Amino acid sequence: MSCSPYFLRRVGAPRVLPPLLLPFLLLTTPRPAAPQQPPPDEAWRQFDTEHFTVTYPERMAALARHAGAAAERAFGLLEERFVDAPRGRVQLLLTDHADISNGYATPRPFNQITVFARPPMDGGSLGYYDDWLELVITHEIVHTFHLDMTGAIGKVIRGLFGRPPALWPVFPSAAAPTWMLEGLATYYESELTGAGRVKGTWQEMVMRASALEGSLPGLGQVTGDSPVWPAGNRPYVYGARYMRHMAEVHGEESLAEFARTVAGLWVPYRMDAAARGAFGVSVGASWEAWANETTERYRALAEELDDVVPLTVGETVDGSGRLAGQPVVSPDGGTLAFLRSDGVSQPQIRAVELDGGRARRLARVNGTGGTLSWAGDGALLFTQLDFSDRYRVTSDLYRAGRDGSVERMTRGQRISYADVAPDGSRAVAVREGGGSNALVLVALPSGEVTPLVDAEPGRHWAFPRWSPDGTRIAVVRWVRAAMMDIVILDAAGEVVTEVTRDRAVDTAPSWSPDGTTVLWSSDRTGIPNLYAATLGGGANPEIRQVTNVLGGATHPSVDPRGRWIHYASYHADGWHLERIPFAPADWFAPQPMNPRFVSGPATAPQPAATPDSAGFTPRRYRPFSTLRPYYWSPLYQSAEKGTDMAGGTRTVFQPFVGILTGGSDLVGRHSYALATRWTIDASRFAGSLSYNYAGLGNPVLGVSAAQRYDATSRTIGVPDQRGDRHEFFLVEQERSLSLSSSFVRLRYRHTTALTLSAGVVAEHLSVQHPDGRDGPALVNPRTNFTDLRATLSFSNTQRRALSFSREEGVRGYVSWRQRLEQGLDSDARGAIGQDRGYGEFTGDLSAFKALGRFGFANHVLATRLSAGAASGPGADQFHFDIGDAEGQPETFSGFGLFGGARRLFPIRGYPSGYRSGKFAWSWSAEYRFPVAILDRGFGAWPLFLDRLHGSVFLDGGNAWGPTLGESRYDNPQQPALWSTGVEASMIVAPLYLRGTSLRVGAGFPLVEGDGPVFYLRIGNAF
Secondary structure: OOOOOOOOOOOOOOOOOOHHHOOOOOOOOOOOOOOOOOOOOOOEEEEEOOOEEEEEEHHHHHHHHHHHHHHHHHHHHHHHHOOOOOOOOEEEEEEOOEOOOEEEEEOOOOOEEEEEOOOOOOOOOOOOOOOHHHHHHHHHHHHHHHHOOOOHHHHHHHHHHEOOOOOOOOOHHHHOOHHHHHHHHHHHHHHHHOOOOOOOOHHHHHHHHHHHOOOOOOHHHHHOOOOOOOHHHHHHHHHHHHHHHHHHHHOOHHHHHHHHHHHOOOOOOOHHHHHHHHHOOOHHHHHHHHHHHHHHHHHHHHHHHHHHOOOOOOEEEEOOOEEEEEEEEOOOOOEEEEEEEOOOOOOEEEEEEOOOOOOEEEEEOOOOOOOEEEOOOOOEEEEEEEEOOOOOEEEEEEEEOOOOOEEEOOOOOOEEEEEEOOOOOEEEEEEEEOOEEEEEEEEOOOOOEEEEEOOEOOEEEEEEEEOOOOOEEEEEEEEOOOEEEEEEEEOOOOEEEEOOOOOOEEEEEEEOOOOOEEEEEEOOOOOOEEEEEEOOOOOOOOEEEOOOOOOEEEEEEEOOOOOEEEEEEEEOOEEEEEEEEOOHHHOEOOOOOOHHHHOOOOOOOOOOOOOOHHHOOOEEOOHHHOOOOOEOEEEEEOOEEEEOOOOOEEEEEOOEEEEEEEEEOOOOOEEEEEEEEEEOOOOOEEEEEEEEEOOOOOOEEEEEEEEEEEEOOEOEEEEOOOOOEEEEEEEEEEEEEEEEEEEEEEOOOOEEEEEEEEEEEEEEEEEEOOOOOEOOOOOOOEEEEEEEEEEEEEEOOEOOOOOOOOEOEEEEEEEEEEEEEEOOOOOOOOOOOOOOOEEEEEEEEEEEEEEEEOOOOEEEEEEEEEEEEEEOOOOOOOOEEEOEOOOOOOOOOOOOOOEOOOOOOOEOOOOOOOEEEOEEEEEEEEEEEEEEEEEEEOOOOOEEEEEEEEEEEEEEEEEEOOOOOOOOOOOOOOOOEEEEEEEEEEEEEEOOOOOEEEEEEEEEEOOOOOOOEEEEEEOOOO
16 A cells, blocks of 8 residues: 555646746645545545544445544544644545555645555555554544644745645645655554554565665665665655654654654755754664664574574575565466566566476466466466546456456456355455455356355455365454454355464465365564464364565465475565475474564554544535635736837736636545736736536536737738838737536556547737837737537556556547637638638657566667648648657756657757648657666755666658748648657656656757757656
């Protein structure tokens, strides 16, 4: 689960910050977005507690009451032990639209928390909890307390402008490194609930493996954003452990002081200075001392474990790292299948012949969170996520044939952890939903689902496995509090044996071929290892320990011939697949249970008063309570300048000043943006208003209106009634009104979208004397247009963890636009110079092909083709232009100082607008290659160097038309332009933000041109 705070940019909200605030809003780039927006078309309900408004699907009232009580409990504890509570009501959204364990928080435009209602049962980092909902809510409320803090400058800005979309100094805590944000939240999550990640063993496993294998990251590495394992878990693991260390050394109150000091910094990013104020020592020095101490402690532990029982050394089956697991051997004992995601290849099911054959990809999968099970016909059943509509992503059952073909078995049933019965007629599985889950049976091949064990709020299930004779089911059962154990059910779903009953995380059971023994993974000693129990007539089967590893071992699977145990083994670079002989005689008495698991449920701290959830009064969802404007920002647009015939600079109209605001309700059903501007002499008004409605789910409907002004850059000669020509600027006032609808078909691997819009545009032309006086009225100054547009887009490109480019797929769009001038006489219709209507088609198609790994990632061949054609009298020789290198403006400063812009027809090596016309095309081909993983930071400084990659390219393109003989509008086709060049790119993470690719290139024109053109851009070329 990722609980990262982020700044959510709602649909219709402005993307560019207002210039008047830019000297203060030094950091404006949003944090990573949430995994998936809650569905606005849900039947939402809500109620109020003392500090929260809880919003939830109507069917989840009981869980919502529990969430409200848990939130109030955490709020009270944090008031006592952390920092001052945020003012105002916090919005808590509980959603059941995704089979993902997750949550996130954001302080703007109001304090809000979203929790995905799926209990984490995979035995991973979140596996140790007394109450999963309380754990996630507590974590996110820590973020809310932390991110809402501000210093003196921020208080002034908030007092004037509300809560604008900015980080420092408005929300200075959000400008802190992620290891601080997540470290504090994860620390308090554990301290206030009695369980959690700091008190569990998963984080210890990650640190132990890194320390013993010599890859414990330094402060600079953790400060950055890197795909190097454990990637996004770095700030959680190392940040939380560092915070616990500092609390033990300096007292827990020092953590709150650290948070207050960072929020109050007059100069951001001075983490060492803030640490000295709170701890009396810099982050760099204390981090280094803690890392050295940690390494020595784990080395001593390794020696101690090896002295008691020899360490288990498995034979490597797949050592690619990151994620490899769920091994299962086919019923004939000949083929091993497993899940793998190495950060370079597609997540996939791998199959390897155990007689020495090579491993091959059997089928690609949507992530590696499912389980595998062999069917009697040699096919594999597995579960994976996919989108059922624009907003909902759920898990279902699939079948992969030996030839790699994939067939969907269920649809919309929310099936996970499926296992096929020995007779092949059915599968036992878990059905997710409602904040808990249930055990079900799935008929094969019909896909019909019937209940086996009903869902209960205080009981969750995972990893059911049939016994070889089909009479029993080994399964993970969680019951309050923190009892994740292995139990045996009969075929009717009744518990017949409790194999374990303790606070350790016991997971992933499997059977021996004869059905007498169950193997599983448990962290009962503090290190995940494999264990086994031989089932007899007794209620308490004898448990033996199978492995003694320093990293971790999980997902055991015994092959049908009883020769090997395949399992996932944890190392510093992630999970490997290994095997050891199936030798019960070598198993030994379990090592002592870790003290944290010996006692009963921990007694978590309690606030002075515990809320009674029975008093919460539900009501219908009120979107407008969160839809009001929560901020406004001043706008400034510089004066419009022009040049007169004498070459002097004149002011056409004065600077504009105004305000900007926007908002969205909590679930995204309504959203809007409003901008208004007046010239300082109050002679002109400009502005825009847009509104989107997503309550239908699909499509999203929109309406927008705007008024703007523009002027020619040079004066023109306008004849008066006597024919004398006078010098004037031509000023255009444009008013527009449009309606739109957006349809999206979203799937895990591809997206298709169709956007339709229709609008009217009213244009009023006037002339103005260079000294500012109004000129004479023009003949027919008003023109009305009808504007129709349609755009169809598609993408199925992929990115993996280590990718620096899109890979394996295509993306593109085709767009049609028709602009019709209204009110023309029949004689003027279609006449150049009188009718300014036109039609145009544009399209863009990019294709990417991974060429294989050499270095840290795949080499990629990429190509792009763009084309446009315009027709009608209003399509002149300047309709399209070609040239320059594509990029995107930087967002680090908020000024957009460099980085380039989107271009439909880029040709590197030529300046922008080198050629123009009503017809245009461009084509690019690139060979992209990895160079090095830098993975380097600079202590607590806000700069991180991630990866280095390069490319060589060939560009071509042309623009021409219309062709009108000897007319001055004649623009005949010329030979195409071609260029070649090289680019070097570095992915950097500045200011504690996500990685951004800085691209330096040189384009060498091959046709015409004035020599090489050098450029700096942000992002890949396409």
